[in-house]
Each structure stands twice: as C-alpha cells, then as structure tokens.
Amino acid sequence: MRLTLQGRVRKRRTISQSFPRVLQLASCEHRATDLAKAKRVQKWQRDPEGMRLRILEAAKQEFAAHGLAGARVDRIATNAGANKRMLYYHVGNKEDLYLAVLEGAYEKIRSEERGLDLEHLDPPEAIERLIDFTWNYFLRNPEFLALLNTENLAKARHLKRSTKVKSMHSPFVEMIRTVVTRGVESGDFRVAVDPVQLYISIAALCFFYLSNSATLSVIFGRDLLKKEARDERLAHMVALVLAALTGKSTADFGKAVGQGVRAPAHQPV
Amino acid sequence: MRLTLQGRVRKRRTISQSFPRVLQLASCEHRATDLAKAKRVQKWQRDPEGMRLRILEAAKQEFAAHGLAGARVDRIATNAGANKRMLYYHVGNKEDLYLAVLEGAYEKIRSEERGLDLEHLDPPEAIERLIDFTWNYFLRNPEFLALLNTENLAKARHLKRSTKVKSMHSPFVEMIRTVVTRGVESGDFRVAVDPVQLYISIAALCFFYLSNSATLSVIFGRDLLKKEARDERLAHMVALVLAALTGKSTADFGKAVGQGVRAPAHQPV
DNA sequence: GAAGAAATTAACCCGTTGGATAAATACTGG
DNA sequence: CCAGTATTTATCCAACGGGTTAATTTCTTC
Numbered sequence: 001m002r003l004t005l006q007g008r009v010r011k012r013r014t015i016s017q018s019f020p021r022v023l024q025l026a027s028c029e030h031r032a033t034d035l036a037k038a039k040r041v042q043k044w045q046r047d048p049e050g051m052r053l054r055i056l057e058a059a060k061q062e063f064a065a066h067g068l069a070g071a072r073v074d075r076i077a078t079n080a081g082a083n084k085r086m087l088y089y090h091v092g093n094k095e096d097l098y099l100a101v102l103e104g105a106y107e108k109i110r111s112e113e114r115g116l117d118l119e120h121l122d123p124p125e126a127i128e129r130l131i132d133f134t135w136n137y138f139l140r141n142p143e144f145l146a147l148l149n150t151e152n153l154a155k156a157r158h159l160k161r162s163t164k165v166k167s168m169h170s171p172f173v174e175m176i177r178t179v180v181t182r183g184v185e186s187g188d189f190r191v192a193v194d195p196v197q198l199y200i201s202i203a204a205l206c207f208f209y210l211s212n213s214a215t216l217s218v219i220f221g222r223d224l225l226k227k228e229a230r231d232e233r234l235a236h237m238v239a240l241v242l243a244a245l246t247g248k249s250t251a252d253f254g255k256a257v258g259q260g261v262r263a264p265a266h267q268p269v
Numbered sequence: 270m271r272l273t274l275q276g277r278v279r280k281r282r283t284i285s286q287s288f289p290r291v292l293q294l295a296s297c298e299h300r301a302t303d304l305a306k307a308k309r310v311q312k313w314q315r316d317p318e319g320m321r322l323r324i325l326e327a328a329k330q331e332f333a334a335h336g337l338a339g340a341r342v343d344r345i346a347t348n349a350g351a352n353k354r355m356l357y358y359h360v361g362n363k364e365d366l367y368l369a370v371l372e373g374a375y376e377k378i379r380s381e382e383r384g385l386d387l388e389h390l391d392p393p394e395a396i397e398r399l400i401d402f403t404w405n406y407f408l409r410n411p412e413f414l415a416l417l418n419t420e421n422l423a424k425a426r427h428l429k430r431s432t433k434v435k436s437m438h439s440p441f442v443e444m445i446r447t448v449v450t451r452g453v454e455s456g457d458f459r460v461a462v463d464p465v466q467l468y469i470s471i472a473a474l475c476f477f478y479l480s481n482s483a484t485l486s487v488i489f490g491r492d493l494l495k496k497e498a499r500d501e502r503l504a505h506m507v508a509l510v511l512a513a514l515t516g517k518s519t520a521d522f523g524k525a526v527g528q529g530v531r532a533p534a535h536q537p538v
Numbered sequence: 539g540a541a542g543a544a545a546t547t548a549a550c551c552c553g554t555t556g557g558a559t560a561a562a563t564a565c566t567g568g
Numbered sequence: 569c570c571a572g573t574a575t576t577t578a579t580c581c582a583a584c585g586g587g588t589t590a591a592t593t594t595c596t597t598c
Contacts (some may be wrong), residue, residue, distance in 0.1 A: 051545085067422055069339030073586060083547055085588085090545090094586070148484055149418045153336055156483035166487065191518050196489065197505040204477030205470055212476075214425035215417055218435065220465065236466040244512040249460050320575090342556060352577055353557085359575095363556070 052090045054080040056104060059087075059097045064143035067150045068098055099158050102151060103165055105144050110168045112137060118175050123183030124246060128238050130172070130179075135206045135234050145211040173199050180245075189245045198241075205237045321359045323349040325373060328356075328366045333412035336419045337367055368427050371420060374413050375434045381406060387444050392452030393515060397507050399441070399448075404475045404503050414480040442468050449514075458514045467510075474506045 058080035062071045073094055077084040091097050116133050118126040138145055151159055159165055176195035183189030209216070213224045223229065243249055327349035331340045342363055346353040360366050385402050387395040407414055420428055428434055445464035452458035478485070482493045492498065512518055 047545095065422075067336050067338055067419075069336055070422075072584095074584095084586085085548085086546065088587075146422060148481060149422065150336075152481050152483045153334075153339075153415060153418065154483075156487045159484055159487045166490075170488075191512075193509075194501075194505065197502065200478060200485065200502075201474055201505070201509060204473045207481075208473030208477050209469060212417060212421050214421045214423075215428055216469065218425045218428045219439075221435075232463075233466065233469075236463065236470070240462075240470060240510075240513045243460075243514075243516070244509045247512070247516055247518070249516070316575095341554090343554095354559095354578090355576070357557075 051080070051082060051086060055082055055087055055090055055097075056100055058082075059091075060101045060105070060143050060147070063098055063101055063150060064146035067146075068094075068154060071098075073097075095158070099162060102147055102158060103162055105141075105147050106165045106168055109137060109141070109144060110170060114171055116171075116175075118179055123179050123186060123188045124242055126175075126179045127183075127242060127245065130176070131202055131206070131238050131241060132234070134202055135237070138206050138210050139230070142210070145207060148207075149211060170199075183245065190247045191245075193245065202237075202241065205240070209233055320349070320351060320355060324351060324356055324359055324366075325369060327351075328360075329370045329373070329412050329416070332367055332370055332419060333415035336415075337363075337423060340367075342366075364427070368431060371416055371427060372431055372433050374410075374416050375437055378406060378410070378413060379437045379439060383440055385440075385444075387448055392448050392455065392457045393511055395444075395448045396452075396510060396514065399445070400471055400475070400507050400510060401503070403471055404506070407475050407479050408499070411479070414476060417476075418480060439468075452514065459516045460514070462514065471506075471510065474509070478502055 055076065058076045059071075061079065062076045066072070071094070073087060074084055076097065077087055080086075087097060091100055113133075116129065118129060121129060151157075173195050176198055180189060180192055180195060180198070184192050209224070217224045224233075239249070324345065327345045328340075330348065331345045335341070340363070342356060343353060345366065346356055349355070356366060360369055382402075385398065387398060390398060420426075442464050445467055449458060449461055449464060449467070453461050478493070486493045493502075508518070
C-alpha cells in the first residue's frame with residue numbers, strides 16, 4: 001500500500017518534473033508570426049499544430065525504437081513535452097498514434113521519391129541514381145526501416161486498414177519500367193527485367209543491410225555502419241545490379257569487388 | 270472488486286482448463302523408451318526434456334509472432350502445455366527464454382548450412398544452390414526472420430552477450446570464397462566478387478521479400494506469397510546474381526524477366 | 539470583459555503481466 | 569516402503585501501462 005502509493009507518486013512526479021525541459025524538438029515553424037496585435041495573434045503557450053507535430057515525431061521515435069508493443073505512451077508524452085492526455089486529445093489512442101506515424105512515414109518517402117527525376121539520365125546512370133537514393137534515404141531515415149519491420153511483425157494489420165497508404169503509389173515502378181525499356185532500346189541493357197522485381201531487389205539490397213546491421217555486425221565482428229563499410233556496400237550494390245543489367249563489369253565493379261571489407265579467412269557468420 | 274475477482278478467476282481457469290489439450294507440439298522422441306520395468310523407466314506424466322523442448326518451441330512461436338515486448342509469458346506456458354512456473358524452472362525468466370530461442374535459431378540454421386555441399390558443383394550451379402537453399406530455409410522458417418528483426422530492433426543487445434552465437438561461424442562465406450575463386454579460374458565468372466558482400470546480398474534478396482511480404486502485398490495489391498509469385502521471385506534472384514557474376518543472361522533470366530507478376534501499368538507502390 | 543470554446547493539466551482507475559511463494563505430487567535410491 | 573529430490577500446480581501480488589474523468593488555464597469572439 002505504502003509502496004504502491006509511493007510508486008505512483010514517484011511516477012507522476014517524474015512526468016511532471018521532466019515536462020518543462022522539452023521544446024528542442026521538431027518543426028515549430030510558428031513563433032515567427034507572433035506580432036501580439038492583430039486578430040490572428042499567436043504568442044502560444046498553446047500551440048496545437050506544433051504540439052501535434054511534436055507528438056507525432058516523438059511517437060515515431062518511440063515506435064521505431066521499441067516496436068508497437070514495446071512503445072510506452074508515457075514516454076511519447078514526455079518526449080513530446082506533453083501530457084499523456086494530450087496524445088488522446090490531438091491524435092487518439094496508441095494504435096491511432098501508430099497508424100498516424102506509419103502513414104506519415106509513407107507519405108514522406110513517397111514525397112521524396114517524386115522528387116527524383118530519372119527521365120533525362122541515360123539508363124545505367126538512372127539505375128545508379130535510384131540505388132543511391134534508396135540507400136541514402138534508408139540511411140537518413142532509420143526509423144522508416146524499423147517501422148516497416150514492426151508493421152510486418154503485425155502482418156500489415158494496420159496498413160490493410162489504411163486507405164490512405166494504399167492510395168499512395170510509388171512512382172518508382174513506372175520510372176523503372178520506362179528506364180528499362182529505354183535501356184533495352186538503346187542497347188545499354190540486355191534484358192527487359194520486370195520492374196516490380198527490380199524495384200524489390202534494389203530495396204532489398206539496401207534495406208536488409210541497414211535494418212540488420214546490428215546482428216550482422218556482431219556476427220561478422222566488425223562495424224558495418226562505419227563510413228568505409230557503407231561506401232563499399234553502396235559500390236557493391238550498384239555494381240551488382242548494373243552488371244546484371246548491362247552485362248558489362250562497371251569500373252566500380254572491378255574496383256570495389258574482392259577487396260575492401262575483406263574477410264580474414266576464418267570469417268564468422 | 271467483484272469484477273476484479275472474477276477477472277482473476279477467469280484467467281486462472283482459462284490456463285488450467287486449456288492445459289490438458291496440448292501434446293500435439295514438438296519433438297517428443299521420448300515415449301518410445303517406456304517399458305515400465307527397468308531402472309530407467311519413464312512412463313511420464315512428467316517429462317522434463319520433452320517439457321523443455323515444448324517450452325522453447327512455444328516461446329519461439331510467441332516471440333516470432335509478437336516480438337520481445339509483445340510476447341506473453343502466460344501464452345508461452347499455455348501453448349507449451351505447461352504451467353507458468355515451469356518456464357522459470359526449466360529455462361529462466363522472459364529474457365532467458367528469448368535468448369535460448371535466439372541461440373537455438375542460429376544453431377539450427379548453421380547446422381543446416383553445414384549440410385550444403387557446394388564443392389563438387391560447377392560455380393554457377395553452386396551459386397544457384399546457395400540461393401535456393403537460403404530462399405527455402407527462410408520460407409520454411411519464417412520465425413527465424415521475425416526473430417532476427419526483433420533482435421535488430423533491440424540493436425542486437427542480446428546477441429552481443431551470447432558467446433555461443435558469436436562462436437557459430439557460418440560456413441557460407443568460405444564456401445562462397447572458394448566457389449568464386451574456382452569460377453574466376455574456370456572463366457565462368459568475370460570478377461572475384463567479395464564473398465561477404467555476395468553473402469549479404471543473397472540473404473538480402475531472399476530475406477527482404479519474405480520478411481516484408483505482408484506490407485509489400487498490401488502495397489502492390491496482390492499476394493506475394495502464393496506459389497507463382499514465389500517461383501517468379503526465386504527465378505529472378507538467381508537470374509540477377511548469375512547474370513552479374515557470369516556476364517551472360519541465363520535462360521532463366523531471359524524467361525522469367527519482363528513477364529509473370531507484371532504490374533498493370535499503374536502499379537501502386 | 540464576459541461567455542464560451544480550445545487546449546492543457548493533474549489525478550487516478552483498473553486490468554494485465556512478469557515474477558514469486560509455497561504446497562502438492564511424482565519419482566528415485568536405498 | 570521411506571526419505572529425499574525433482575517436477576508440477578495453485579494462488580498471489582506489486583508494478584506497470586493504457587486509458588479516462590474532471591478540473592484548470594488560455595485563447596477567441598462578440
């Protein structure tokens with residue numbers, strides 16, 4: 001009893017105390033428009049939209065770091081500089097939060113994908129750009145990888161319900177289709193590979209390495225995320241795919257391969 | 270109060286009631302040695318080793334299905350046909366269970382890997398066998414994929430502590446090294462690709478497709494696990510890797526590519 | 539400047555969960 | 569067949585964690 005009470009009080013205090021420290025978080029594009037006069041003055045103590053963004057950002061980090069079941073609503077609140085009640089007020093319950101985060105993640109990558117213009121490049125260069133983009137997007141957004149894994153653990157249960165995500169088509173499959181067609185016509189590529197399979201393969205090469213870098217690093221006994229290892233991996237992937245498509249070993253392929261992260265003979269795996 | 274009590278009672282009953290039904294689970298190689306006579310007679314109501322195996326099997330399924338945080342010790346007990354106390358008695362607490370499962374999973378794949386003999390095959394065929402094995406192992410052991418993802422979510426925290434796993438070297442890297450060397454010497458392969466990179470790439474192509482099949486299936490709006498899709502994927506992967514290594518389009522590559530799971534023009538991604 | 543809406547906070551409820559205890563039961567060696 | 573050990577069961581509980589309620593503060597509008 002006494003203990004129970006203490007426990008509770010301590011918990012509460014923890015939340016309250018750590019609350020004031022926040023505010024270093026995400027995108028508060030407000031706070032520029034406060035002139036303290038006109039009708040639309042907002043000198044916010046309150047900041048609904050900023051709050052919502054901070055909540056979603058904190059939720060993203062939390063879900064990415066701990067998965068759906070491991071995520072703690074209290075931690076999200078604390079890290080968003082918010083009260084737990086605010087999460088329910090602004091977004092909804094834990095699953096709502098999760099779905100909002102997931103949808104946001106898809107929106108973001110789709111949006112960046114659309115920014116990639118492969119039309120004016122010659123086919124091999126276009127493919128290289130595609131791999132480079134995918135690789136660097138995953139590197140810059142490790143939470144995206146974690147979220148996808150979490151959602152797959154849940155057998156895509158939430159994604160299935162999201163009409164939003166289902167309507168967000170990636171432009172990449174079509175981009176690849178036209179690039180491959182052009183490549184075959186120009187003679188750069190030998191075969192008209194299925195764009196869906198190629199798309200998945202490129203994603204796979206990047207995704208697996210980064211998503212599983214922790215276990216792989218332990219298994220191989222070296223840090224797969226350090227600069228040299230990353231560079232070598234990118235070179236390998238580009239060389240592999242281009243060699244398969246063009247039938248020629250690229251300069252990179254000849255160079256990168258067979259050296260670099262060389263296994264010391266008795267390589268653990 | 271009344272409710273609280275009812276809840277508890279209901280739970281308890283549930284465990285006890287569902288207990289008798291078990292016994293369809295894993296490897297009970299015992300029960301053949303019971304002659305009900307000699308010193309070592311074991312006509313078990315009790316069955317310590319069988320019990321331990323059932324617990325580990327149930328734990329594997331549970332952790333694979335729900336992750337570490339989402340796994341429920343009670344469910345493991347129920348599905349093992351055991352009492353919760355038995356888990357602690359035979360294996361340990363939740364994390365001990367998890368680590369035991371993880372180590373078991375690595376042991377199993379390492380053991381099967383050792384059974385694969387690539388020495389007597391000509392290099393392209395050896396690579397094809399390697400891909401085929403990896404693909405089918407992942408298909409047959411989806412829990413392995415889920416466990417790896419879970420462990421990576423935990424940043425390999427447990428794996429790092431497991432001297433056991435760290436000492437289990439995969440024979441594949443060395444296998445690949447010799448195959449590639451032979452391939453280059455025989456002229457089958459154009460370049461001496463780094464065996465570690467190739468190993469990771471092959472695992473990546475298989476792993477990502479299967480591990481993410483749930484979300485990918487939603488995104489693409491079709492079932493990526495049905496027979497035809499699986500066959501096409503395997504063909505694509507073999508063709509991709511062999512084309513890169515040999516510089517020639519395999520028959521398969523020409524065939525499989527550009528057809529099959531074709532995207533209906535406006536393919537969602 | 540007051541009424542009302544929007545945002546925020548504190549308090550806490552209550553089922554779940556990992557884990558623990560102790561008692562019962564099955565088996566063994568002597 | 570008895571003492572002791574190994575295995576199993578039936579309860580229990582403190583802490584946790586998601587979610588809710590009600591009150592408070594801040595902003596808007598008229």
